[in-house]
Amino acid sequence: MRLVPRWGMVGCLALEWVALAVWVGGMIVLSGAVIPAVFNTFGGQDSGGMLLTRAFEGYHRFVIGSCVILSAAVWYRRWSGDPMVEVGRSEMIVLAIMVLIAGLIMMVLHPNAVTLQAQAFATKDETAKKMALEALFRVLMPIRSLYMVNLILGIVLVVIKVNRSLDLNRKQS
Numbered sequence: 001m002r003l004v005p006r007w008g009m010v011g012c013l014a015l016e017w018v019a020l021a022v023w024v025g026g027m028i029v030l031s032g033a034v035i036p037a038v039f040n041t042f043g044g045q046d047s048g049g050m051l052l053t054r055a056f057e058g059y060h061r062f063v064i065g066s067c068v069i070l071s072a073a074v075w076y077r078r079w080s081g082d083p084m085v086e087v088g089r090s091e092m093i094v095l096a097i098m099v100l101i102a103g104l105i106m107m108v109l110h111p112n113a114v115t116l117q118a119q120a121f122a123t124k125d126e127t128a129k130k131m132a133l134e135a136l137f138r139v140l141m142p143i144r145s146l147y148m149v150n151l152i153l154g155i156v157l158v159v160i161k162v163n164r165s166l167d168l169n170r171k172q173s
Helices: 006-041 045-080 087-124 126-172
Strands: none
Touching: 006 045, 006 126, 045 087, 087 126
């Protein structure tokens, strides 16, 4: 076990919780408040769709930061060797899956959806526009599903961390 300053571990754990809150909370806010507000406020599908695309691109930047912070925190906790903050296998597996899903969305599916969206919105012919929008929605379905899977995994990760904290409190009592 390495001797890690208490303030270093407190900072590490605090950043880890904030990063997880941003990742999970951001998705809850986007899906529960932003998406309904956009489609209930804006008149056209085009302007609402573009706004949501930009909102999700902003969210992606936060998720990248969260990935970096969570990964660094897991490394730091493992490196410390402190049994009080040890990293469990389930925690690492859930985080790895979350990072892989986020990478798939951001590097493959989202850019494809943006291209299809631009094509659909640029098309003036109604038949061609309808076909382009159908292609876009076929891509958006798995993206939405993966976002929801990642949200659930984020909540599972919170539960794993809380459960671990409670177990440590019981052992210390």
